[in-house]
Amino acid sequence: MRRALVVANPVAGRGRGLAAAQAVVAGLERHGVAATLHLTRGRGDGAARVAAPADEDVVVAVGGDGTLREVLAGLPPRDVPIGVVPAGTANVLALDLALPRDPARAVDVILAGRTTALDTGRVNGHLCFLVTGVGLDGEVVRAIDRRRRGPITRWHYAAALVRLLPRYRPARLSVEVDGEAHQPGCVSVLISNSVRYAGIFRLSAERRLDDGRFEVYLFGGRGRAALLGGALRGLLGRLPGGACTLRRARRVRVSADVPVAVQVDGDPGGTTPVEFEVAERRYRVLVP
Structure with a gap:
């Protein structure tokens, strides 16, 4: 390993991103790796930098899931x-x-060179590597984005959920999984390649990152009570179960009578x- 590109969101974690990125660059350079640091300035900036022609041996994302998503989206087919x-x-x-948060330990992982394969998906043409959610969680994320002023925390998600839930009326979703229509009555759908959804809820531990399929969680039931039941099961690590069923698929289509x-x-x-x-x-993602 001779060259590295470090793409960092400097405001991630209320400023932790900048300090962590500088420590990673210094650590790599102490081991003879020429590291270039790029600090993102807005949405899409990281993807544009990664997409530029270069000869790096490794690209490092420092920040949150959004920073990593930009790196994945921009990385040329090398x-x-x-x-x-x-x-x-x-x-x-x-x-x-x-993966370690400590920059020194992260440098050790990078230099060791051990990787695992990571599947990704395309959602209406856009990259997805974690979870696509249809329903209440989509409303929560949209509400946070509209009010966002700087970095966000888990409390922003909790506050948005408390505001939305009393007036939320779930729509009935029509779902096709690998071309097969699912029984009607879904109020929420998660299409996932992760276990710890939003860092809080636990999905199926049987998930594999590289099996060529995503897990599809189909939440049935009626109204807000069904959504609360699903959320409680997620907090307890009991999904699928109750009104939630699990399928694995390469293709999923979700529609509704209303947006x-x-x-x-x-x-x-x-x-x-x-x-x-x-x-x-x-x-290929570097892992301990």
Whole structure:
């Protein structure tokens, strides 16, 4: 390993992103790796930098899940491993893979060069590597984005949920899984390649990052009570179960009679209909 590009969100974690990135660069350079630091300035900036022609041996994302998503979206079709240094709010993939927050330990992981494959999906043409949610969580993410002023925390999600839930009326969703229509009556859908959803809820531990399929959680029931029941099961690590069933699939289509909010990896993803498909490309992520 001779050259590294470090892409960092300097405001992630209320400023932890900048300090962590500088420590990673210094650590790599102490081991003879020429490291270039790029600090993102807005949405899309990280993807644009990674997409520029370069000859790095590794690209490192320092920040939250949004920073990593930009690195994945911008990375040219070269077999370049990706390092992840969690410094954001949820850091879902880092939790799943037990990636260290400490910059010195993160440098050790990067230099060791051990990788795992990571499947991704395309949601209405956009990249997804964690979770696409249709329903209440989509509304929560949209509400946070509208009010956002700087970094966000888990409390922002909790506050948005408390505001929305009393007046939320879930729509009935029509779902096709690998071309097969699911029984009607879904009020929420998660299409996931993670275990720790939003860093709080626990999904199926049988998930595999590289099996060519995402897990599809179909939440049935009626009204807000069904959503609360599903959320409680998620907090207790008991999904699937109750009114929630699990399928595994390469393609998913979700529609409704009215527009329903969608979130993709914690960012607003517009509204239904949703067309999801597992992408052919796999990435290599550096792991302990």
